Amino acid sequence: MGVPEAAAGAQPAISKELGEDEKITQKETPSSTIKKESLDSPHAADPEAPPAPSTNIVDWSSATDPSKPINWSTRRKAKNMLIICYCTFLTPLASTMFAPSLPQITRTFSTTTTTSPLLSSFTVSIYILGYFFGPLFLAPLSELYGRYPVYLVCAVLFTIFNIACALAPSLAALIFFRFLAGAFGGCPITIGAGTMGDLISVGNRGKVVAVWSMGPLMGPIVGPIAGGYLGEAGGWRWICWALGMAAGVGAVGCAVAQEETYAPVLLERKAKKMRRDTGDEGWRTAVAGERGAKRVFGRAIVRPLRLLFLSPIVSILSVYQGVMYGYMYLLFTTFPLVFRDQYGFGMGTIGLTYLGMGFGSFLSMVTGGLAMDKLPRKLSVDGTHKPEHRLPPLIPAAFFIPVGLFWYGWSADQKTHWIVPILGTVMIGFGVNMLMMCIGTYFIDAHPLYEASASAALTAVRSLIGALVPLAGRSMYEAMGLGWGTSLLGFLSLAMAPLPWVFYRYGERIRTNPRYQLAM
Numbered sequence: 308m309g310v311p312e313a314a315a316g317a318q319p320a321i322s323k324e325l326g327e328d329e330k331i332t333q334k335e336t337p338s339s340t341i342k343k344e345s346l347d348s349p350h351a352a353d354p355e356a357p358p359a360p361s362t363n364i365v366d367w368s369s370a371t372d373p374s375k376p377i378n379w380s381t382r383r384k385a386k387n388m389l390i391i392c393y394c395t396f397l398t399p400l401a402s403t404m405f406a407p408s409l410p411q412i413t414r415t416f417s418t419t420t421t422t423s424p425l426l427s428s429f430t431v432s433i434y435i436l437g438y439f440f441g442p443l444f445l446a447p448l449s450e451l452y453g454r455y456p457v458y459l460v461c462a463v464l465f466t467i468f469n470i471a472c473a474l475a476p477s478l479a480a481l482i483f484f485r486f487l488a489g490a491f492g493g494c495p496i497t498i499g500a501g502t503m504g505d506l507i508s509v510g511n512r513g514k515v516v517a518v519w520s521m522g523p524l525m526g527p528i529v530g531p532i533a534g535g536y537l538g539e540a541g542g543w544r545w546i547c548w549a550l551g552m553a554a555g556v557g558a559v560g561c562a563v564a565q566e567e568t569y570a571p572v573l574l575e576r577k578a579k580k581m582r583r584d585t586g587d588e589g590w591r592t593a594v595a596g597e598r599g600a601k602r603v604f605g606r607a608i609v610r611p612l613r614l615l616f617l618s619p620i621v622s623i624l625s626v627y628q629g630v631m632y633g634y635m636y637l638l639f640t641t642f643p644l645v646f647r648d649q650y651g652f653g654m655g656t657i658g659l660t661y662l663g664m665g666f667g668s669f670l671s672m673v674t675g676g677l678a679m680d681k682l683p684r685k686l687s688v689d690g691t692h693k694p695e696h697r698l699p700p701l702i703p704a705a706f707f708i709p710v711g712l713f714w715y716g717w718s719a720d721q722k723t724h725w726i727v728p729i730l731g732t733v734m735i736g737f738g739v740n741m742l743m744m745c746i747g748t749y750f751i752d753a754h755p756l757y758e759a760s761a762s763a764a765l766t767a768v769r770s771l772i773g774a775l776v777p778l779a780g781r782s783m784y785e786a787m788g789l790g791w792g793t794s795l796l797g798f799l800s801l802a803m804a805p806l807p808w809v810f811y812r813y814g815e816r817i818r819t820n821p822r823y824q825l826a827m
Contacts, residue, residue, distance in 0.1 A: 363590040365578040376505045376568040384506045386564045391499050392519055394462065394557045398492035399526030401550050402434045403639055406531050407658065408538035408546060416478040432778065433482050437489020438770030442497040446763035447608045449498040453572035455565055461494035462558035469554050473547030493766060496523055500762035504751045505568035509692050513679025516748045517672045524740050527639055528665040532658040611763040619817055620753065620810060621761060624746050625768040627803050631708060631739050632769045633776030634796050640777040641784065650725050663729035667736025675700050675741045679748055694752035695814040701745040701807040707738035709801035716793025753818060
């Protein structure tokens, strides 16, 4: 029996919602289902033959179908996005909140085991390593079972493992629970990009992604400030208890306010309802051939790795963002040394030095969020949007990072007034946050239906480099000094700064090159 191409082929008929840019591939009907009978049906050839099973395609009724997540009301979208933004801020916050209390952890466990400063510091970096491993299975699960169950399960487990950290009887147990907390805590960062693509149209996506991307940057900045005062008042275990309670609020909010947004899963629910109500097993979605559990998970589990190693856009930009993210964590871990030794700051005051980078991040959120929505409309020809239109704000902002590094390193090395190196970190924060916003939005636009996989590749690389680079920070500064050590970072970032222009100019040619077309 002939089967419509969309139902049988490898290319799904349904595409990711792109606001007014979306083109409908199915003829609009009054309902959300489309019934098609085979032209070579034996019933058509022989009137006395038994009726053949029909093929019924379940799809959206039109571009404005109210059940389509992108057409939901603003209030309905906002309650979903609010929980995601909250969790996206909370989980990176937990990554650095421990940093000021590392001496307390060393004292706590030194009576039962030999605890070196490097080993106790591993309780911070092991969390980021969890960010590396988590996305590799969370993204495939979200494309198999949908976004909502993955968000909910991970929110509950993140709460449980933070409480387990508070009760850890040994340093090894604390490190193990921190790793698991990081693995499941990376969920909103990993699949949040997919939810953005589900809910937000292209014309409004820039400003929403700008707010969402503040979490991975502002969380690590606020973490040491809050952790320093909380650890001083109640000890490091109270940091874990506070994180556990905050995570519990996120889990409850997820259970109450969030909904499923992934289009293939929602259409599959409609198809199941039609099969149950009509008794006709022929009802299927336009992507029915893709929805078998083994096939979906088997292909999705390797998709982030395929994108990472076989797509030049994903691999090069992921490494670029990862290196800059690693620089940020290196600065986070060395601020206490620099401002204590160079300026004599106390522990509480040192926490406030992170605000310079936070202020720069806020400035980039405001300017970048507006620019990423307005520039694509101006650059579009005949209303055709290209993912590369997200990159122009990053072209000048990429040079803010090396300038800020040179500024920060040499002003601190020469012991100028403390505000001067802080102003350098403002430039670094501006550039790094613009980098995360533009590349994150670019990946969403360039990989419809597979934003979660592209984001998983990006998050995995960023987290791995972010965990490893800071380990070399202290030895680098001891060998090269503050000025030349930071300048080394500046020269490397300067060499990579032209990459946004390269992909703005040639990105479309690379994306459409048959050599880089991956079977998803």
